[in-house]
Amino acid sequence: xxxxxxxxxxxxxxxxxxxxxxxxxxxxxxxxxxxxxxxxxxxxxxxxxxxxxxxxxxxxxxxxxxxxxxxxxxxxxxxxxxxxxxxxxxxxxxxxxxxxxxxxxxxxxxxxxxxxxxxxxxxxxxxxxxxxxxxxxxxxxxxxxxxxxxxxxxxxxxxxxxxxxxxxxxxxxxxxxxxxxxxxxxxxxxxxxxxxxxxxxxxxxxxxxxxxxxxxxxxxxxxxxxxxxxxxxxxxxxxxxxxxxxxxxxxxxxxxxxxxxxxxxxxxxxxxxxxxxxxxxxxxxxx
Amino acid sequence: xxxxxxxxxxxxxxxxxxxxxxxxxxxxxxxxxxxxxxxxxxxxxxxxxxxxxxxxxxxxxxxxxxxxxxxxxxxxxxxxxxxxxxxxxxxxxxxxxxxxxxxxxxxxxxxxxxxxxxxxxxxxxxxxxxxxxxxxxxxxxxxxxxxxxxxxxxxxxxxxxxxxxxxxxxxxxxxxxxxxxxxxxxxxxxxxxxxxxxxxxxxxxxxxxxxxxxxxxxxxxxxxxxxxxxxxxxxxxxxxxxxxxxxxxxxxxxxxxxxxxxxxxxxxxxxxxxxxxxxxxxx
Numbered sequence: 200x201x202x203x204x205x206x207x208x209x210x211x212x213x214x215x216x217x218x219x220x221x222x223x224x225x226x227x228x229x230x231x232x233x234x235x236x237x238x239x240x241x242x243x244x245x246x247x248x249x250x251x252x253x254x255x256x257x258x259x260x261x262x263x264x265x266x267x268x269x270x271x272x273x274x275x276x277x278x279x280x281x282x283x284x285x286x287x288x289x290x291x292x293x294x295x296x297x298x299x300x301x302x303x304x305x306x307x308x309x310x311x312x313x314x315x316x317x318x319x320x321x322x323x324x325x326x327x328x329x330x331x332x333x334x335x336x337x338x339x340x341x342x343x344x345x346x347x348x349x350x351x352x353x354x355x356x357x358x359x360x361x362x363x364x365x366x367x368x369x370x371x372x373x374x375x376x377x378x379x380x381x382x383x384x385x386x387x388x389x390x391x392x393x394x395x396x397x398x399x400x401x402x403x404x405x406x407x408x409x410x411x412x413x414x415x416x417x418x419x420x421x422x423x424x425x426x427x428x429x430x431x432x433x434x435x436x437x438x439x440x441x442x443x444x445x446x447x448x449x450x451x452x453x454x455x456x457x458x459x460x461x462x463x464x465x466x467x468x469x470x471x472x473x474x475x476x477x478x479x480x481x482x483x484x485x486x
Numbered sequence: 487x488x489x490x491x492x493x494x495x496x497x498x499x500x501x502x503x504x505x506x507x508x509x510x511x512x513x514x515x516x517x518x519x520x521x522x523x524x525x526x527x528x529x530x531x532x533x534x535x536x537x538x539x540x541x542x543x544x545x546x547x548x549x550x551x552x553x554x555x556x557x558x559x560x561x562x563x564x565x566x567x568x569x570x571x572x573x574x575x576x577x578x579x580x581x582x583x584x585x586x587x588x589x590x591x592x593x594x595x596x597x598x599x600x601x602x603x604x605x606x607x608x609x610x611x612x613x614x615x616x617x618x619x620x621x622x623x624x625x626x627x628x629x630x631x632x633x634x635x636x637x638x639x640x641x642x643x644x645x646x647x648x649x650x651x652x653x654x655x656x657x658x659x660x661x662x663x664x665x666x667x668x669x670x671x672x673x674x675x676x677x678x679x680x681x682x683x684x685x686x687x688x689x690x691x692x693x694x695x696x697x698x699x700x701x702x703x704x705x706x707x708x709x710x711x712x713x714x715x716x717x718x719x720x721x722x723x724x725x726x727x728x729x730x731x732x733x734x735x736x737x738x739x740x741x742x743x744x745x746x747x748x749x750x751x752x753x754x755x756x757x758x759x760x761x762x763x764x765x766x767x768x769x
Contacts, residue, residue: 291655316662316663319659320661323660324659330653331656333674342671347661395656
């Protein structure tokens, strides 16, 4: 766990953030299909129910590894329900159940031999409302490591520094690691939650509207961060903000009434959508 | 229009006045109790009261040292019994709120809360005194504990429910098991409130007399044995207050004063603990 993180941290970003440079280059054939080897999460005919209400209808998606995939769509379209199905966060809701398959690296998330605790360690999550524990900054980031059984102080210190650095928070908090996390600003709290998720070295990072409660400056920091992180993590992000989806993501899925209307390379969705409904939504005609 | 507005203002003023009156009516007895207890009790308090044993009938002077120690022991037993049971029960109720079992437990806690304390005393008498044919500190402590349990259960449950759901999700999303999430994140977040609940419950049972009458009974001698009858402030106050001796009446007032002060101190302590913990949680 530690060694892989070490290499992750030291590795340089191959190119400057695209959305910062202002250019948007994409290979025209990239969006059409994904090579089998690139697929990290594969969803097939996934339905989801709250009690008797069916909220997801036959979702089928292939999410590529080490790319940012955005889920957009109007409120109540099932984006959040879907993203929370990937790490089985919906399990804690009574009467909620999923049907169909979600495979991560070919392994069925809802399979009988899948341990949900291990699954969630591999699939980190950042929530809409930042939710730091009422503990110190240090203890927040250490939480996932400690439940994994790590006790070595030096090892913990190391990973905590690296995780906070990756989340672009280290310089702001390094002198007050043992102060309460609740004293941080909203944007800092959200980056702390990202650091906390990164500390356990997940393969996938799910972000459920991570910037919707933040001001523009904090938002742009989170977006830069997402861009940096995709070299090492597969990121799925739910967003209400279409500009944000356009800025940070490689592929975009447009959800509507519990169905995926269109899923393609982000440029295609925003510049040249196949479906009329997608075009109406991304151009702001409804939603 | 203006007539209507005037009428509404009159009604509003009327109800505000009624509310204020109700507050005063509620506060008068409290103020009077405090006034009398302080007036009669403070003067009767002296060093002997804390350090001396009761004198035999007919001799004046002496104190309630045994009863002070006894009350302390009794509430310790009660807390040792009720805090773990009550807290775990409250955790269960907040974690599994919808199950049939939970609603039964919740209803039972409410019923237990309403059971007259003398009945709880009879129950403890039946299961802990009758079989061994001896009054004991244990029996008294358990009776007090039984009275504490429902209060601790319900405050624990309610305070755990106030913890934002996001914290639980955050912990689970990091790979915490359900139990781990509860004990490492949710319970600590609610701890200040739970502690207050426990202290309030302690304050409540520390003032109980009825359940001790036939469980802990009373003891005119120094005893710290858990299996022997033990003195308590409340029972001692009761015994002295119904006696025909002026000196005992004086001591009863002193005992009452001490009880009130103890309960006040517990309440203040509860407040301070909350403030301290909240500050720790915040900054």
